[in-house]
Amino acid sequence: MTQKHTAIFDPGNSSESVELPVLSGTMGPDVVDIRTLHAKSGMFTYDPGYLSTASSSSKITFIDGAKGILLYRGYPIEQLAMHCDFMDVCYLLIHGELPNNAEKITFDHAIKEHSMLHEQLVRFFSGFRRDAHPMAVMVGVVGALSAFYHEAMDISDAVHREQSAFRLIAKLPTITAMAYKYNIGQPFIYPRNDLSYAENFLHMMFSIPTEEYKLNPVIVKALERILILHADHEQNASTSTVRLAGSSGANPFACISAGIACLWGPAHGGANEACLNMLEEIGDVSRINEYIKRAKDKDDNYRLMGFGHRVYKNFDPRSKLMRETCHEVLNELGLHNDRLFKLALELERIALEDEYFIEKKLYPNVDYYSGIVQRALGIPTIMFTAIFAMARTAGWVAQWSEMISDPEYRIGRPRQRYIGEEMRDVPSEFFRK
Numbered sequence: 001m002t003q004k005h006t007a008i009f010d011p012g013n014s015s016e017s018v019e020l021p022v023l024s025g026t027m028g029p030d031v032v033d034i035r036t037l038h039a040k041s042g043m044f045t046y047d048p049g050y051l052s053t054a055s056s057s058s059k060i061t062f063i064d065g066a067k068g069i070l071l072y073r074g075y076p077i078e079q080l081a082m083h084c085d086f087m088d089v090c091y092l093l094i095h096g097e098l099p100n101n102a103e104k105i106t107f108d109h110a111i112k113e114h115s116m117l118h119e120q121l122v123r124f125f126s127g128f129r130r131d132a133h134p135m136a137v138m139v140g141v142v143g144a145l146s147a148f149y150h151e152a153m154d155i156s157d158a159v160h161r162e163q164s165a166f167r168l169i170a171k172l173p174t175i176t177a178m179a180y181k182y183n184i185g186q187p188f189i190y191p192r193n194d195l196s197y198a199e200n201f202l203h204m205m206f207s208i209p210t211e212e213y214k215l216n217p218v219i220v221k222a223l224e225r226i227l228i229l230h231a232d233h234e235q236n237a238s239t240s241t242v243r244l245a246g247s248s249g250a251n252p253f254a255c256i257s258a259g260i261a262c263l264w265g266p267a268h269g270g271a272n273e274a275c276l277n278m279l280e281e282i283g284d285v286s287r288i289n290e291y292i293k294r295a296k297d298k299d300d301n302y303r304l305m306g307f308g309h310r311v312y313k314n315f316d317p318r319s320k321l322m323r324e325t326c327h328e329v330l331n332e333l334g335l336h337n338d339r340l341f342k343l344a345l346e347l348e349r350i351a352l353e354d355e356y357f358i359e360k361k362l363y364p365n366v367d368y369y370s371g372i373v374q375r376a377l378g379i380p381t382i383m384f385t386a387i388f389a390m391a392r393t394a395g396w397v398a399q400w401s402e403m404i405s406d407p408e409y410r411i412g413r414p415r416q417r418y419i420g421e422e423m424r425d426v427p428s429e430f431f432r433k
């Protein structure tokens with residue numbers, strides 16, 4: 001990050017103006033470095049929702065929301081989705097370069113080596129209510145990994161950090177599939193090393209002791225794409241949560257558990273589940289206009305789930321790819337006439353032509369299509385966000401590790417604009433002694 005020039009901050013009262021450095025990155029907007037602002041002016045900046053705040057310097061993911069560009073380590077998401085598999089992408093996010101053949105074999109092997117859970121951790125599941133939401137189980141079980149790997153949790157040791165990252169990427173599919181099996185009361189299915197990451201997950205989700213799940217290449221390819229498209233997305237809410245939790249020196253398992261908790265919210269990763277629930281609620285093509293009307297009504301806080309994005313105000317390149325996969329899967333599986341899929345496609349068409357959505361640049365986001373694809377793959381709605389968490393773990397561990405090795409890293413500690421009572425005395429009638 002190089003210093004370009006300076007920006008003048010003029011408080012506008014009798015205080016003197018303050019000169020601040022302006023830093024530029026490789027791409028994207030310059031940033032005003034306000035670290036000395038408080039010391040120089042006594043003021044804080046105020047930015048709820050971080051609309052204008054860069055929280056860190058990062059080399060991992062770049063987004064240009066206006067142009068619809070998403071790069072992992074400089075590579076366009078479209079090229080990665082077309083030509084690479086999820087293991088390539090995990091390696092890329094963590095190490096900064098795509099793996100050559102030998103590196104790929106070693107990495108694949110390392111991930112497979114860690115895919116089983118300790119049997120005592122498997123017993124942890126039985127403490128949950130039998131109908132617990134899989135995301136609730138994941139928050140708990142991923143956090144509980146902290147209790148199993150004391151010997152390799154020195155966050156200042158790069159080897160330990162890498163080992164934790166591998167463990168998390170490897171164990172997330174096992175934990176995710178077990179959360180599902182527990183929810184439906186079927187026995188856990190253990191991982192298989194002869195399968196790819198996506199194949200193994202489908203095997204653990206859908207095999208039963210009496211019958212092996214038959215892998216369909218169309219379904220495997222679609223899942224692989226979901227994983228790649230959701231692997232990282234710059235400083236979004238859950239990634240920022242992972243970084244903030246990690247900034248205190250907390251262990252990586254606890255940090256990723258915090259990220260999963262944040263992702264669960266319907267304004268973030270929970271949108272794909274919320275979107276399918278919305279489609280179920282709408283129920284029929286004839287009722288779409290009623291719901292569009294509600295979404296447009298200023299006095300109604302109802303929103304169309306799966307529409308809009310904080311960063312992409314043009315189009316989200318992931319949505320384009322997911323849309324393509326969506327149509328591919330529906331065609332391949334002969335589902336275009338299914339009630340819910342027909343409804344989803346019609347809602348997409350109507351919203352894309354509606355003035356309100358056009359004017360506010362509200363396009364279907366990646367979660368809109370990923371929910372539909374996952375349903376077509378036979379994945380139950382309750383698992384959608386859990387699968388998002390499984391994919392995003394790759395980005396979270398890469399971002400966490402980058403932060404810990406950044407010499408500029410400090411504990412995250414925002415300040416506030418206080419709007420409470422001014423200093424006052426406790427009234428005498430409340431004196432207890």
Ligand code: ACO
Nearest residue numbers: 266267268269271295303304305306307308309310360365
């Ligand atoms: N339906 C109807 N109106 C909407 C929608 C929507 N889905 N999204 C935004 N708007 C409207 C808002 O009411 C607002 O209108 P106003 O200017 O008249 O006040 C305007 O569009 C801008 O919306 P903001 O809330 O300011 O946009 P913000 O960037 O803060 O929010 C968000 C983005 C949270 C994604 C929002 O669009 C939303 O809630 N979408 C539905 C949930 C969803 O799909 N989330 C998934 C995001 S993608 C992901 O996490 C992977």
